[in-house]
Amino acid sequence: MTTTTRTRTRRVSAAALAGAVLLAVGLGTAAVAAPVIEEGTVGSLTVHKFQAPDTLPDLPNDGSEITEPIDALPLAGAQFTIYEVEGIDLTENQGWQDAAALEGTFDPATVLPGSVPATAGAYTLTQVGQQTTSATGVAAFTGLPIALYLVVESSTPTGFTPVPSFMVTVPLTLTAEGATEQAWEYDVHVYPKNPSFTATKTVADAIDQEDAVVGDQIVYTVTGDIPAQGLDAYRIADTLATQLTYAPDDTQSDIVLSVSGSAGETLTFGTDYTVAVAGQTLTVDLTAAGLATVAEAKSLDATAQVVMALTVTVNAPGEISNTANVFPSAAAIANVIPTVTPAVVSKWGSVAIAKTSSDTTITALGGATFEVYYTTGSEWDGDPDTATQVDVNGVTTWTTTATGTVTIGALRYSDWANGAEVPAGADDFRQYWLVETVALAGHELLAEPVGFLIEDLDETTTTPTVAPAPIVNVPSNAGFELPFTGGIGTVWFTVAGVLLLGGATLLVVRQRRRTQA
Incomplete structure (x- = not known):
């Protein structure tokens, strides 16, 4: 609780004029105490904090205490800080006129909790109390001197929108139920409501x-x-x-x-x-x-x-x-x-390719080039029109290094899409496929795509890299040599040539003999 006392020696001699000024300020009318402010009187301000319902009930907001049940949940944990406007004396008629004039030049709703100004117009703002609402949504400031106050919601529970800062006078003039005359109410009640926010x-x-x-x-x-x-x-x-x-x-x-x-x-x-x-x-x-x-x-x-x-x-x-x-x-x-x-989660991994040759004597393993596609099903014949090609930051082909390796990623998890697990075969499931477009030098292309999945089966890493079995290229023609000019082929070509020449010579000799005969 915050308790402050101050003795005032001035009295208000014209309650009617004060009431007229209150109307000018926009405050409510009504009363339960003497028509003049008594010397040395202190007041209180009680903040009743509620979650704003979908439909705001039509309840009075004139500073009186609401005794009827309110169809709204109390909000605990909201912190309010109040500041006295120094220099405005509400025990005098002039003070109320000064307050009314300030209302025309100072908008409290523009005051933010993290940047409360030192002054309001020409008047100094002095912090005099700070309270946090209880489980019943109440923050009570007692022992307040007669004054004009700035009320700021300095901290708001998560999920709620803070109410704009506002001004309130202690006291207010009210008319009690059944009464015909106004009087001062020193215990002021306010009911700011915080709309929930999601x-x-x-x-x-x-x-x-x-x-x-x-x-x-x-x-x-x-x-x-x-x-x-x-x-x-x-x-x-x-x-x-x-x-x-x-x-x-x-x-x-x-x-x-x-x-x-x-x-x-x-x-x-x-x-x-x-x-x-x-x-x-x-x-x-x-x-x-x-x-x-x-x-x-x-x-x-x-x-x-x-x-x-x-x-x-x-x-x-x-x-x-x-x-x-x-x-x-x-x-x-x-x-x-x-x-x-x-939080939402997106999961991405990579695939590490290890390229080898069936001829273990071959160590030049660079230059093999791959593309990556995906389907939703577990089978694919390699037709690019029935799958989707993967583009990673503008790259669509990947080439092995001299050691036969290349890592491709990031690739979205096969079984995780749009923040949730997806079963195999679902529309968002990804069965990935490696398609070789350029083989190792002197080797055959892969005859069919190589399938793989990106997933973290044991959930032990947040950046899984899948390593399919080594992808093996075989030498051209499965390693068998084709006939070609040179080597043993040259011998047979030579023999055939000699035979042809020999045959031609015999034909010429025979033709000459016939001519001579």
Whole structure:
């Protein structure tokens, strides 16, 4: 509890005038105490914190205590800090006039918990108390001097949107039930309600590749609620894992921001939102125009949400866990109190090829070239029209080194897609295939594709590298030599040539003899 006392020597001599000023300030009317402020009187401020229901009940908000049951759950753990506005004396009529004048020049809703100003207009703000709501949602400040106070929700439980800062006077004039006259109420009650806030994230790494060769892209979708009140800022921040790459362009085309619902629409980069990239962190902020569009969509459809689709590229294998931070208000941004989405996981590995020759005397194993395809089924005849070719960061062929090895990745797990396990044969399952397009020098191509799976069977590593059995090339013609000019073939050609020449000579001799005869 915070207790402060102060003695006031001045009295208010014209309660009617004070009441008129209260109306000008916008405070409620009614009463339960003497019509003048008594010397040395102190008051209290009790904050009753509730989760905002879907439909806000029509209850009084004039500073009186609500004795009827409230159809809302109390919210524990919300911290409130109050600041006295020094220099405004509410024991005098002039003080109330000063408060009314301040209302016209100072908007408390612009005060953020992390950056409370030193002054409100020409008046000093002095912190006089800080309380956290109990299990019943109550934070009570007692022993308060007569004054005008700024109330700031300085900390908000996760999953809720802080209420905007507000001003309240202690005391207020109220009219008790059944009474005909107003009087001062020194024990003021306020009932700020925090709307709950949810944000989700999904991952799509089983991208439709019928029309494009894309093997390493991920699309994250972040969805966040829209506060029904106090929409003064909205931010989505996403810090990518090191295995992911975001490649910004002039239009940030890999980020698409929209608002869902019956009045949903795609927002425009630069007009409705901005994008800042710092290292692996992407920050998307709605502009004033974007906030207006989102607020209108919410007013037309209570289910409307902000949706961000982010496309990134996988640059290395790994089990990649990712969350996003959604800040639905300026206060949440200033105090770094995000709503964190549940984590989503994308799993990627690689395949290590070991190329050999059936002729163990051959050590030159470089130059064999492979492509990778995938199917959903466990059989494939090698027809490229019935499978999907894999592209890893623009690379579609891989060539073995001099030692016959090459590692290909990142490749998405065969049995994991869109953040969940998938069974063999499902549409998102991947049966991978190696297709040799260039064999080792002096060797035959592989006659059929070599199948393999990317999976972590024993779940002992987050970056599995599959190593199929060594891929063996055999020498041309299975090692058998074909006949060719030179060697033993030359002998037979020579013999045949001699015989042909001999035969021709005999024919010539015989022809001459016949002529002479």
